[in-house]
Amino acid sequence: MAAGGSYSIVEYFGGDSGYRCGYCKNEKGNFSHGMWSHTMTVQDYQDLIDRGWRRSGKYVYKPVMNKTCCPQYTIRCHALDFQPSKSHKKILKKVTKFLSKGEMPVGQSDGCDGLFKEIRGFLEPLASSLQRTVAMAAGIFLSGEQMDSAFGEGGYVPTLEPMKIQQAECPILPSNTEINRDTRPASAETSRDEQTSPTGPRPVPKPGVGADPSRPQCRKAKELRKERRLQKEQQRWQDESSLTGPNPAPVNLASNQPKTIEDFIADSLQDDPLHRLEVRLVRSAPPSPQFKATFNASYQVYKLYQMTIHHDPPDKPSESQFKRFLCDSPLEAETSPDGPDGGYGSFHQQYWLDGYIVAVGVIDILPSCVSSVYFYYHPDFASLSLGSYSALREIAFTRQLQKQSPKLCYYYLGFYIHSCPKMRYKGQYRPSDLLCPETYVWTPIERCIPRLDISAYARLNEDTKAGDAGALKDLGRVLVLHRRTVMPYSVYARKRKGSSDEREVEQYASLVGQTSTERVLLYRP
Template structure:
């Protein structure tokens, strides 16, 4: 069925797990689905409803009940302006690459001369040099496994995240950062990609990104700790913002950079708010508001919405009691041999309360429009 360009998903359901930020036990709550295949358009719609993927597993956090609410954040890359400190990071990286091979300055400029460089000018400055001290190569390619990528990942996880060497495996790396439900081929500009950073023939960093109809979504970034002095985490954000700007010339709707989740109380996650202008997604209405509108409220309470409503179900979900059977007639399930049927005609939907609840939870969490497009299997 995926060959027909359909999103095929299985329902994983609700889950509780330990929080990687505050270390709470079973305090991070979400609802999940497993995507066997997914169109880039459907995934774009899901992340605009607060979803995110890890490999082929997609999950939607419950911001109201979780210990560290995760707000979807996006930057309008077409309006991005670097701060003075951000420019210093970029200039430091460029100075390292160019080294002592900097071209001679032209004749003396007038006293009132001010050079204004765009992000793209600054990013590509080393490429304008005929000779550099170091050879920098940035390659964008469909996500794939190589021994070189895994070696970088293993070194990064052990050195930066203090994972045990025996816990870092090729299969885990593949599931997490190579496997993707988004189909990429030579005829499509969208899908899941790896952006490789190579210096003097050595892979020093790898960005995992999804290129979608309206955005580039950052999935993960890893780097060789030996090159941490280059500020590669920040530099990669500039590279990806620049990539959005370049894609925007071809696709006018693609103008946003999604940095994943913003967690106000966590320094490892709230630094994302320093890239401006950024918006956070309201977890109830799914409207975007400037991050400044959220910050003062987040200082007082962890769960913020500008559209409060009385409810007894997770924020952003449809009301399960409001669903009509007619609306469920267009929710389809795979029944084998390439055949699909409306979920309401499946015997188990009528006879099993737990099965029916699982289906209703899925529909309420993804919304009717997506529930009508994606096939349950």
């Protein structure tokens, strides 16, 4: 129960049936336990993801690790100790070069464009059974109109024609945008060196004799920046020497201290860049005024992303599907004296480029972490590796929040799937840990990889005697909600003589752990 007196309320569905796997395409190999969450406190959800659960909209699921074809291990990054790798630096520099000079890389993205996409479409094989079960049992929580909103597909069919701007404060970026051209107002005159061609304007080289051999060669901007840093360090050392007397030779701090994510992000924030990028945080549940005002523009980017990147048919990424998948959340908005200024709960991080939304990161801010749910972007920017870039920005965001909330120091990347090579990139954000599926103890990923190379499923905790510290100890203390009344399961069982749900309740309780069962309410009809 939260400090404010509210409970988390869930309905458990079990996990005996197999469904199609989105990784290895096994038609019946995907096994997971699931439950529908009507409402949930951020602390209860933090405890659940620390036992291998994950949400997709309001549906919360946990892979059956020793049974499913592609075991999915919860992964977290130590945000405070993170240092960008060489490949991460290339991505950060690539985005900086685009913002400052408008240079768009040629070619495909880095393979991480669908970051955290493993939950995409997870509800689809369960949609009919979920709708039927929840509709039968959840009437006390949802009205008929709310049920239609939660499960109805609507009749909207998107179009590929250029989209009209429907909100002056939030224009929509159309597809096939000319992203390499300066978006700032052009002068009244057109350059005479720009002539038309069958493929559009093409600059014509000016006549000349080449570089002037009498003038010094141009130097790289990187060298100039390094030289300026060294000059500043030298000047600071000289100023300190004049006050404190002779000192040993100064240490070249610029070369000994690696650049942080914040340093790279600061490099992109120049005084007069060609493109301006701003990341805005808006609360999605309950929806803030800013979220409502930008909803349509955000949805249009999602629709283009799903159709272009994932090849969805035009009628699949409907507005109701978008709401159900990425906007609806069971998490309550909560604040705490030692928490982030914006509070805990579910948010969208909107990436605004020159006044347009070009990408959105869906995240949950929890007591101990920032948990990334999904990320999507305008297809015209695929070559910027925005999936990886957003992960780096979210790590930097976690570090920023930690200054306000000391406990909030981890960045959760969803699931790490070692048996699927395309999903191993999450292990590159180090230092990171994987969650042991048997003891729920975090283990450094370096020690996990050798075990996973041998077997897709493995116990990661190296202590062979260790067990689940949060294991179920007393089934009778499990809290249930029956006829609008909260009671222990032992009382409920006496009221419902001959009840045959003990095995199901015991399975649920063993999966969520003893602590959670005494706070989360399990709905019983």
